[in-house]
Amino acid sequence: MxxxxxxxxxxxxxxxWQPERFYDSAIGADRRRAMFAEVDLHGMNDRVDLGGHFTETIYGMAEATPAWRDEIRMWHDHWIEMASPxxxxxxxxxxxxxxxxxxxxxxxxxxxxxxxxxxxxxxxxxxxxxxxxxxxxxxxxxxxxxxxxxxxxxxxxxxxxxxxxxxxxxxxxxxxxxxxxxxxxxxxxxxxxxxxxxxxxxxxxx
Missing domain, CATH: 3.40.50.1000 (HAD superfamily/HAD-like)
Known part of the structure; x- marks a missing residue:
């Protein structure tokens, strides 16, 4: 049947969908590992997947984490580059x-x-x-x-x-x-x- x-x-x-690969190329593997150890980026993405606003959720996390502000915003601003090919x-x-x-x-x-x-x-x-x-x-x-x-x-x-x-x-x-x-x-x-x-x-x- x-x-x-x-x-x-x-x-x-x-x-x-390989965010770590994108960040390795964008900021280097060492900085990527440090950021992912300090910031729950996948948890942030889960909130988006649960219906949280794409921009507000990511930019909000960026503002709350000034040490990694620019890098976190990349999750939003370079999203298509992460979700490819x-x-x-x-x-x-x-x-x-x-x-x-x-x-x-x-x-x-x-x-x-x-x-x-x-x-x-x-x-x-x-x-x-x-x-x-x-x-x-x-x-x-x-x-x-x-x-x-x-x-x-x-x-x-x-x-x-x-x-x-x-x-x-x-x-x-x-x-x-x-x-x-x-x-x-x-x-x-x-x-x-x-x-x-x-x-x-x-x-x-x-």
Whole structure:
């Protein structure tokens, strides 16, 4: 029995998301390590993903942390450089599925304003059949509530969903709901899984 709908995470599945790599190139690895040890930047980003205003949240953290003010503001001002490059084959897979009439949803920890900003650079973010964006939902993965909200919103039985994400904790929660899952470690493995599930031919997944 083939899945009825395919769910994509975005960060590190469709777009690379490596803030540490960006900061290493921008300020050097030693300063980056010192800043990340002193400032909870990923916690700040979680607040954005939970619905906090993109600019206000990051600039507020910057003003509250004057020793790293300019560097923290880079999280906002150079955001697209952190959220890049596109993982081209993953985008092709998403479009191939949609081209065959397979519903494709997003399930992503992403802020409201940052998602809208990203979509001005990455047009495929507007191509999902349904968007499940944490900033609008007020909850982030792997909280069980975001999975329950997707199930209620899409109307597809859990066992007929297949979901890919790069984080094992997010995958584990989906699996506990009865979803089919694939831990994303690169687009080649994901392509092979979609072929194995009967959703794409090898040619369509190339």
């Amino acid at each position: 083939k899945p009825e709908a395919v769910i994509f995470d975005i960060g590190n599945v469709l777009i690379e 596109v993982i081209d084959r993953s985008v092709r897979l998403m479009r191939a599925l949609r081209g065959k009439g397979v519903p494709v949803f997003s399930l992503t920890n992403f802020g409201i304003q940052s998602y809208d900003y990203a979509a001005t650079h990455y047009d495929f973010l507007r191509e999902f059949d349904r968007d499940f964006i944490s900033g609008h939902m007020g909850v982030i993965k792997p909280d069980v509530r975001i999975y329950e909200m997707l199930e209620a919103g899409c109307g597809v039985a859990p066992e007929r969903l297949i979901f890919t994400d790069d984080r094992p904790d997010n995958i584990a929660m989906a699996a506990s709901r009865g979803w089919r899952t694939h831990l994303f470690e690169g687009p080649d493995g994901w392509a092979a899984r979609l072929v194995a599930e009967g959703l794409l031919t090898e040619e369509e997944a190339a």
